[in-house]
Amino acid sequence: MEPAGVLPQAAWRLDADPRVGPDEVRVAVDRLNLDAASYRQLRESCRGRAEAMRAAVLEIIAQRGKMQNPVTGSGGMLTGTVEEAGPQSPLGLAAGDRIATLVSLSLTPLAITDGLASWDGRSEQVPCRGHAILFGRSIAVPLPDDLPGPLALAVLDVCGAPALTHRVVSELTRSAGPADSAAGRPVVAILGAAGKSGSLSAAAARRAGAGTVIGVVPTEAEEVVLRRSGLADRVVIADARDPVALSDAVLGAGGPADVTVVCVDVPGCEGGAVLATAQGGTVIFFSMATSFTAAALGAEGVAADVTMLIGNGYVPGHAQMALGLIRAEPGVRGIFERRT
Amino acid sequence: MEPAGVLPQAAWRLDADPRVGPDEVRVAVDRLNLDAASYRQLRESCRGRAEAMRAAVLEIIAQRGKMQNPVTGSGGMLTGTVEEAGPQSPLGLAAGDRIATLVSLSLTPLAITDGLASWDGRSEQVPCRGHAILFGRSIAVPLPDDLPGPLALAVLDVCGAPALTHRVVSELTRSAGPADSAAGRPVVAILGAAGKSGSLSAAAARRAGAGTVIGVVPTEAEEVVLRRSGLADRVVIADARDPVALSDAVLGAGGPADVTVVCVDVPGCEGGAVLATAQGGTVIFFSMATSFTAAALGAEGVAADVTMLIGNGYVPGHAQMALGLIRAEPGVRGIFERRT
Numbered sequence: 001m002e003p004a005g006v007l008p009q010a011a012w013r014l015d016a017d018p019r020v021g022p023d024e025v026r027v028a029v030d031r032l033n034l035d036a037a038s039y040r041q042l043r044e045s046c047r048g049r050a051e052a053m054r055a056a057v058l059e060i061i062a063q064r065g066k067m068q069n070p071v072t073g074s075g076g077m078l079t080g081t082v083e084e085a086g087p088q089s090p091l092g093l094a095a096g097d098r099i100a101t102l103v104s105l106s107l108t109p110l111a112i113t114d115g116l117a118s119w120d121g122r123s124e125q126v127p128c129r130g131h132a133i134l135f136g137r138s139i140a141v142p143l144p145d146d147l148p149g150p151l152a153l154a155v156l157d158v159c160g161a162p163a164l165t166h167r168v169v170s171e172l173t174r175s176a177g178p179a180d181s182a183a184g185r186p187v188v189a190i191l192g193a194a195g196k197s198g199s200l201s202a203a204a205a206r207r208a209g210a211g212t213v214i215g216v217v218p219t220e221a222e223e224v225v226l227r228r229s230g231l232a233d234r235v236v237i238a239d240a241r242d243p244v245a246l247s248d249a250v251l252g253a254g255g256p257a258d259v260t261v262v263c264v265d266v267p268g269c270e271g272g273a274v275l276a277t278a279q280g281g282t283v284i285f286f287s288m289a290t291s292f293t294a295a296a297l298g299a300e301g302v303a304a305d306v307t308m309l310i311g312n313g314y315v316p317g318h319a320q321m322a323l324g325l326i327r328a329e330p331g332v333r334g335i336f337e338r339r340t
Numbered sequence: 341m342e343p344a345g346v347l348p349q350a351a352w353r354l355d356a357d358p359r360v361g362p363d364e365v366r367v368a369v370d371r372l373n374l375d376a377a378s379y380r381q382l383r384e385s386c387r388g389r390a391e392a393m394r395a396a397v398l399e400i401i402a403q404r405g406k407m408q409n410p411v412t413g414s415g416g417m418l419t420g421t422v423e424e425a426g427p428q429s430p431l432g433l434a435a436g437d438r439i440a441t442l443v444s445l446s447l448t449p450l451a452i453t454d455g456l457a458s459w460d461g462r463s464e465q466v467p468c469r470g471h472a473i474l475f476g477r478s479i480a481v482p483l484p485d486d487l488p489g490p491l492a493l494a495v496l497d498v499c500g501a502p503a504l505t506h507r508v509v510s511e512l513t514r515s516a517g518p519a520d521s522a523a524g525r526p527v528v529a530i531l532g533a534a535g536k537s538g539s540l541s542a543a544a545a546r547r548a549g550a551g552t553v554i555g556v557v558p559t560e561a562e563e564v565v566l567r568r569s570g571l572a573d574r575v576v577i578a579d580a581r582d583p584v585a586l587s588d589a590v591l592g593a594g595g596p597a598d599v600t601v602v603c604v605d606v607p608g609c610e611g612g613a614v615l616a617t618a619q620g621g622t623v624i625f626f627s628m629a630t631s632f633t634a635a636a637l638g639a640e641g642v643a644a645d646v647t648m649l650i651g652n653g654y655v656p657g658h659a660q661m662a663l664g665l666i667r668a669e670p671g672v673r674g675i676f677e678r679r680t
Contacts, residue, residue, distance in 0.1 A: 005582050007611040009641045010634065073633060107641040137642045160640065242345050271347040285632070285650075292625070292632045292650060293413060294350065300500065300653030301349045301447040302477045310625075310632060310648035313640030 001065065008107035008135075014065035016109040016133065022088040023136035027080040029112075032105065032126040033153050034076040036265070037288065038069035039124035045071075050121035057119075057126070061112050068106035074288065075105030076124070077157060078132055079143060090136055100156050101132070102139040102319060109133040125150065141319040147326065151333075154340045158197035159322035161286045162204035163315035165261050168282055172258060173209035185211025189250050189257035189276055191240045191264050193232055194222040197286055198263035199335040202231040203325045205259070214253045216240065218264075225338070229331030240264050246272035262287050262311075270295040274304045286311035341405070348447035348475075354405035356449040356473065362428040363476035367420040369452075372445065372466040373493050374416040376605070377628065378409035379464035385411075390461035397466070401452050408446035414628065415445030416464070417497060418472055419483060430476055440496050441472070442479040442659060449473040465490065481659040487666065491673075494680045498537035499662035501626045502544035503655035505601050508622055512598060513549035525551025529590050529597035529616055531580045531604050533572055534562040537626055538603035539675040542571040543665045545599070554593045556580065558604075565678070569671030580604050586612035602627050602651075610635040614644045626651035 001013045008014055020026050034042070034057075046052035061067050068075050082097040093099065101108060114129035134140055144152050165188075172186040188205040192198040193215030205213050215232030217223050218239060226235050238249035240262075246269075250257055256278040262269055267289040274295070277283050283306055285295065295308050326333050341353045348354055360366050374382070374397075386392035401407050408415050422437040433439065441448060454469035474480055484492055505528075512526040528545040532538040533555030545553050555572030557563050558579060566575050578589035580602075586609075590597055596618040602609055607629040614635070617623050623646055625635065635648050666673050 005584065006608075007583050007615075007638060007641065009638045010608065010611055074637075103641050103643070104637050106637060139640075139643050243347050244345065268346075268350065271350055275347075288633055288636070290632045292630045292635075293628050295650050296628070296653060297414075297444050297446060298347060298349050299650075301347070301443050303443070303479050303654050304652070305654060305656055306652065308650035308652055310635045310639075310650060312644070312646065312648055313636060314643050314645060316645055 009104065012064065014109045016065040016111040018111070018131050020084055020086045020133065022086045023090065025085045025089050025091055025093050025134040026083045027099065027132045027134060028083050029078050029080040029110070029128060029130045029132050031079045032067060032076060032128060033078065033157060034067070034124040034126060035074045036124065037072045038074045038076065041069060041071050043121070048121065050119070053121040054116040054119060058112060058116060061110055066105060066108055066110050073106065075107070077101050077105060077153070078108070079149070079153065080132065083131070091134060091138065091140060093140060098143045099140040100143055100153060101134065102141060102156060102159070108138070125153070139314065144323055147323070150340045151326070151336055152323070154196060154336055155200070155322050155326050156319055158200060159318045160313035160315055161197035161261070161263060161311060162200040162325060163318035163321050164284060164309070164311060165201040166204040166208045166321065167315060168259055168284060168309070169205050169208035169210050185209060186258035187212045187214065187255055188259045188261065189214040189216060189255060190232070190261045191216045191269060191273065193217060193263070194226040194335060195263055196336060196339060199229065199231055199332045200322055200325055201261045201263060203329045203332050204321070205261070212254045214250055214255060214257065216246065216249065225335065229335055231329070231331045240272050241266060241268040243272035243275045247275035250276040257281060259284065262290065265289055267291065271298045274299045274302065274306055277304070277306045279305050282307040282309060284309045284311055349444065352404065354449045356405040356451040358451070358471050360424050360426045360473065362426045363430065365425045365429050365431055365433050365474040366423045367439065367472045367474060368423050369418050369420040369450070369468060369470045369472050371419045372407060372416060372468055373418065373497060374407070374464040374466060375414045376464065377412045378414045378416060381409060381411050383461070388461065390459070393461040394456040394459060398452060398456060401450055406445060406448055406450050413446065415448070417441050417445060417493070418448070419489070419493065420472065423471070431474060431478065431480060433480060438483045439480040440483055440493060441474065442481060442496060442499070448478070465493070479654065484663055487663070490680045491666070491676055492663070494536060494676055495540070495662050495666050496659055498540060499658045500653035500655060501537035501601070501603060501651060502540040502665060503658035503661050504624060504649070504651060505541040506544040506548045506661065507655060508599055508624060508649070509545050509548035509550050525549060526598035527552045527554065527595055528599045528601065529554040529556060529595060530572070530601045531556045531609060531613065533557060533603070534566040534675060535603055536676060536679060539569065539571055539672045540662055540665055541601045541603060543669045543672050544661070545601070546571070552594045554590055554595060554597065556586065556589065565675065569675055571669070571671045580612050581606060581608040583612035583615045587615035590616040597621060599624065602630065605629055607631065611638045614639045614642065614646055617644070617646045619645050622647040622649060624649045624651055
């Protein structure tokens, strides 16, 4: 609705009218999953008081027609049941389908009708009643029957990372030709490998044929978790914000990396990721704390011929790949169950 | 010097000691070329008064040991003459060489000794006396004899853009196999094609085998300039901040683009660049005004399976390629001469 002409993600305010257009879908919402940065900001600014948090979220949604935190700019995702699909909707959904959306709440028209009465503010998962509108180019997937809801939500929230990691590593292993040993196969470093997107990306890298997966974690506690998971061939402790320490750690563990995957959520990791990567290699930035200029000028400043990818949250088949990994890899599932 | 442990680009303050380390080079500086964003900020905050501008630049350099504008974060480049090269310097420079640096002033140790007395503040090119230090991983190139200094500087300032554009388009044409017609060859859209990085990138795309080069410009005046240059097969006027208008314009000119190159310097072009690009295509962001999150969430939000590259300013051979283009392409040279 304003400003005119921009895409929904960039808009200040959306139209949350429940009537669906010919290619739209209306969903009866039962749960919002606020993204971590937004939830933390709300909790801190409201000093953890549930009533204030409910009021803050309700005011944002009423003002903006979507749940986009004006401070962080971020949103989250939702689950619900399809109520009505327009005749030209390409999403393949029918009334009664239980779904999760894979596009951000920051671009999804939304209205809440129950005052968030069931939310105690102690979790980023917000039970609610209301409706949301999906566009023709939105993405939604059926909720799996065989996984607990919170686990499935947590997996779907980060499913772009393993999919893009798999694609990039696969392209390298394909051009390297078949090989039975690690020799000649790509070295992949995962920064934040004991986290959600990191553990999925480590499993995806191995499945795509990586020769060595180096998991980088910030603490001894996370080192123990990652070693137990078996997801990485080598585990090292380093502060990803310290470029020399990080690149030394990756070099000492078999690097430099042909592919470095940035899954940590603190600012200032661009230089270290570039230095830990081989000339001709690739850095994939999934952290929303990435600075475009720090990456661009930082790589130039050390004459690093690295390809730097903005981690696109959408890759065809991403949801099914991530759900497949959590089903097949006990190491990934263990990390997620600890964290959800 | 502070904070400890970060790379020079991220540091607040550098050590500009003129004594060179074994792999360093000292340059007698004769000219700084402030980047456009930094120069504009300085001129506006000083209301264009030369004395205030000189004082502001001198204070930054004295405080920080480098010319990194604390407001914009950006720097620029410099020209000078090599005074001393450490015995282990890998840069291949010797005393007396006339060079330009291709790494940002924002990471180059620098001291000024003449009070910038010769600078009247009316140009981003700042005549000066002083010294700078190049590291082992810095990049510097000899100044060409056959081109006017200001023209060479302007070309070298943006030489990463045509080099990366050439690499990305070449990979597509190689995998497409040989072809004599435009059919089957990639469509490349250049946003800001009548500018410096844009005109070089358009010429590089054609040289790399693009089937159709679509030049997008914001005004009728730039449309005339671009048509005369002959650098684009199709020229369209669109506001790159208006995603629907931009994608309609590119579609109408033979798009969607297999490769979209963002060379405009205004914020808010991420969504339009993504929408103008074909599924499976690539967007290269060279604009320092690019928002990482807007690109990542925006592409996800429209289910766009596009590869998004952070425009690395360093590609091996980038300076020679850009200088070669300005020598060989009268269309590019005309645009640069209008602008320098």
